[in-house]
Amino acid sequence: MKPTFSVDQLSSPEVVRNPYPYYDLLRDQSPVFGYRDFPPGTMPGVDEPKPSWVVLNFDHVSAVAWDHESFSSRDSLQEESSAPSLMLVNHDRPEHTRLRKISAKAFQPASIKSLAPEVDLLVAACMDDFFVPDQPVDVMADYCAMLPSKVMAYLFGMPAEMGRDVRNWATAFMLSADISAEERQAYNIEAMAFFEQHVKERMDLIAKGKETPGPLLNAFIRTEVDGESLSYEEVVRFCMTATVAGAETTSFYLGNLITVFADFPDIWHGFVDDPKLFDPIYKETLRFHGPPQRLFRVATRDITIGNADIKRGDWVACFFGAANYDPEAFPEPYEFRLNRKNANRHMSFGYGIHRCLGAPLAQLEAESTARMLRERYTHIERAGEAVWQDVSLLNHGLANNPVVFRGRT
Numbered sequence: 001m002k003p004t005f006s007v008d009q010l011s012s013p014e015v016v017r018n019p020y021p022y023y024d025l026l027r028d029q030s031p032v033f034g035y036r037d038f039p040p041g042t043m044p045g046v047d048e049p050k051p052s053w054v055v056l057n058f059d060h061v062s063a064v065a066w067d068h069e070s071f072s073s074r075d076s077l078q079e080e081s082s083a084p085s086l087m088l089v090n091h092d093r094p095e096h097t098r099l100r101k102i103s104a105k106a107f108q109p110a111s112i113k114s115l116a117p118e119v120d121l122l123v124a125a126c127m128d129d130f131f132v133p134d135q136p137v138d139v140m141a142d143y144c145a146m147l148p149s150k151v152m153a154y155l156f157g158m159p160a161e162m163g164r165d166v167r168n169w170a171t172a173f174m175l176s177a178d179i180s181a182e183e184r185q186a187y188n189i190e191a192m193a194f195f196e197q198h199v200k201e202r203m204d205l206i207a208k209g210k211e212t213p214g215p216l217l218n219a220f221i222r223t224e225v226d227g228e229s230l231s232y233e234e235v236v237r238f239c240m241t242a243t244v245a246g247a248e249t250t251s252f253y254l255g256n257l258i259t260v261f262a263d264f265p266d267i268w269h270g271f272v273d274d275p276k277l278f279d280p281i282y283k284e285t286l287r288f289h290g291p292p293q294r295l296f297r298v299a300t301r302d303i304t305i306g307n308a309d310i311k312r313g314d315w316v317a318c319f320f321g322a323a324n325y326d327p328e329a330f331p332e333p334y335e336f337r338l339n340r341k342n343a344n345r346h347m348s349f350g351y352g353i354h355r356c357l358g359a360p361l362a363q364l365e366a367e368s369t370a371r372m373l374r375e376r377y378t379h380i381e382r383a384g385e386a387v388w389q390d391v392s393l394l395n396h397g398l399a400n401n402p403v404v405f406r407g408r409t
Helices: 013-017 020-027 058-066 076-080 095-106 109-113 116-130 143-155 160-173 181-207 215-222 232-263 265-273 275-288 359-376
Strands: 032-035 052-055 136-138 294-299 303-305 308-310 315-319 377-382 398-400 402-407
Touching: 052 058, 058 303, 058 315, 095 215, 109 359, 116 143, 116 359, 143 160, 143 215, 143 232, 143 359, 160 181, 160 232, 181 215, 181 232, 215 232, 232 265, 232 275, 232 359, 232 377, 232 398, 265 275, 265 359, 265 377, 275 359, 359 377, 359 402
Parallel strands: 052 315
Antiparallel strands: 032 052, 136 402, 294 315, 303 308, 377 402
16 A cells, blocks of 8 residues: 555545545545545546545544535536436435435335345346356356346336346446446436336326336335325436446445355354344445445535535535444444444445435345355355456445355255
């Protein structure tokens, strides 16, 4: 590691691969100015990122994320780009309140729990397709890449074979694919065109009293709260938002969870012996290897955070991943611990009014995956070097994750 490190180096590949030691070098300076990077949907080579403040310690990140009055989630760079603005993620109150009230009903715990049998079928099918006991497999190339995409295709009533399309749309929008600006833009256009047509067809069928597949899409269309429902345009953009977030972030989380099982054999064997350990493993993996690293906010007024005088209109990057490694909040952060009393304080699902609405769905996929791994295999072993992606600091996850699953006899 270089003896000196500056905030403008945060987007370099070596940092993206393993950002946590670099966060440590900057945390005492938080907030620090001079970081440039791209919000989801915008495109390197087309859009020009704005310099921003970086907040890195737990108290500063939670303060900015909680204070939605002083720090707006509206993303002018994305709004000015060709990419669609994300629902909820890029909305402020009062519009955020209306949208979340309606969409939260679609994501209520009972609704997500009812999806478990179908998710289990998809998990089992993906394991059958991609895992061969005692043979090295790169779980990022197949299982982790495809399971969340297949789940999203099911939730929106899409043909099962469109799972690969979902995957391509998500990686393009979330900037984790090293592709050209032209390819990225083409995927964005393709995804929006599909959902515009798909939603229109489903809304027409539902209006005629027809039953249609796709439980989440149906919920977006049918849900009404206090006499209000989502418009056609809002349903389309909710589909886009859920697709790119649900496919991409969950893909990285599943890979990170399998990495924990492969790299910490005691954790895996403890879980094999006691399945009740899943909950602390799940939470600590979200802290230790949580995919979401940062999101942007824009100051709506002059405000002081720490020693920084942030001006109205300044951009602020909330580094949730850095907060997860703040030793003041999580002692010995580089240790994977199952007995953290504050495990629920991890920032990987955000904080405040923008806490991730799809978190229960991600947990459902992770829990089903872990349970079936436990039922099918006795050991999970490293079969080669784990290579962390180095394209975007938006998510922390693996590009290649080769492991061997040892089958039960």
